[in-house]
Amino acid sequence: MSTIQWFPGHMHLTRKAIAERIKDIDVVIELLDARLPASSANPLLAELTGNRPTLKVLNKQDLADPARTPVWLDWYNAREGTRAIALDASERAPARRLADGCRQLAPNRRGMARPMRVLIVGVPNVGKSTLINTLSARREAKTGDEAGITKQEQRIVLEDDFYLWDTPGMLWPRIVVPESGERLAASGAIGRNAYDDEEVAMALLGYLKQHYGAQLDARFRLGLAPEALAALHDDELLERIARKRGAVMSGGRLNLQKAAELVLVDFRAGAIGPITLETPEDWRVWQAAADQREAERAERKSEQRKRDDRRARNRAQDEGG
Structure with missing residues (x-):
């Protein structure tokens, strides 16, 4: 199966908006699908957010394998500048845990003089809009089961000193791990015309x-x-x-x-049961194979450029002679 790709035009605009907004952001919340915690993580996030402290939220935990979710939480919590929690965005109770996670990552951001400024990102259809509606207790964001519902940035005031910016769901320009593309498509994160x-x-x-x-x-x-x-x-x-x-x-x-x-x-x-489609070990194997393919691809491109350069020099010599 070839690698699935989907990067509509509005995602280019989202990428630019994140790069601009991040200048004023203290913490980034990356919403992940608990059923595919690595496949739904944006590999460009560190580049886009300048390595800001990140709260990884494994959303839809009620649909995920309860034996695998703690393994993934440990995997993410072992990273520097990162905390991870799992929640079901339709519940009201976990809202405080999410806010507390941000406070722990940026403890000096409190009060009106230094309000907490948070950017929330995630792949399409990961439940971001539902989460924001739950946190704000209002219908702030459009929700639906179709990838790409939110099309523009939204600002939500969660508390007097806690500001949250929502962005449209965004993938990355080229998915290099085929297994990741399959899982994103299965979860509904990719538009149906792409697979x-x-x-x-x-x-x-x-x-x-x-x-x-x-x-x-x-x-x-x-x-x-x-x-x-x-x-x-x-x-x-x-x-x-x-x-x-x-x-x-x-x-x-x-x-x-x-x-x-x-x-x-x-x-x-979730009708088949609570399922998680990958383990950290699965991901390491898939990523290593993808890295090897990318290295081979880069080598082929390098060799092709060298051949093209030689042909160009030969043509120039022939014409000069």
């Missing part, structure tokens, strides 16, 4: 059958033993789900597009 539902659903099923086979079997009533389920090819698994869910067209042909949509909708809604 194939069947390919993304099969990649999702390929992971679920290995790590969450019991939940997968129960949800779709497949009636398969764990070994039999794990041995199925991803396309065969999607076909079985199509039959079980009645995704059949005239003539008995399977509607795999419809089956793929059902799988993705169920995953996004």
Whole structure:
């Protein structure tokens, strides 16, 4: 599967807005999807925010694997200048923990003379608007389950001395880890025109059958033993789900597009069960492979430039001769 890419024009503007706004910001909140804590983290954030103290918020923890979330929190909390908490943005109670996390990262920012200034960033559809509505107890931000709802920066006063700037959801210009693109697409962070539902659903099923086979079997009533389920090819698994869910067209042909949509909708809604699609060790392996590919790509480009330069010099010599 090729790496999924999605970077609409408004994201270029968001990137510029963050670079400008960050000059006056004390703490950055990066909202992550607790089901894909590394894949939903923006690799350009440190560059964009000038290494400001960062609060990593693993959102939608109610949809994530409760055994894996603490592992990810430890992974992020081990970083300098970083704190990590997990929450469900639809709840009111965690709001104080989020504010306290920011205060701990910037303890000198308090009172009207030195108010706390916070920028919140995250990938599309990660629950940022819902969180802001919860924190402010008002319908400040538009919400929806479509990637890219928020299109402009918004300023919200959470407390007299606590100002929060919301930005539109933003990815990065080139996703170099294919597994990251698959997971972002599965979560709904990427616009539907940028990926194939069947390919993304099969990649999702390929992971679920290995790590969450019991939940997968129960949800779709497949009636398969764990070994039999794990041995199925991803396309065969999607076909079985199509039959079980009645995704059949005239003539008995399977509607795999419809089956793929059902799988993705169920995953996004948490209907399959609490699931986390990656571990820190998974991420290290994927990132190392991506770094190797990028190094090889850079080497190929360098060699191509050298060949182009030699050809240009040879042409110049021929013309001069």
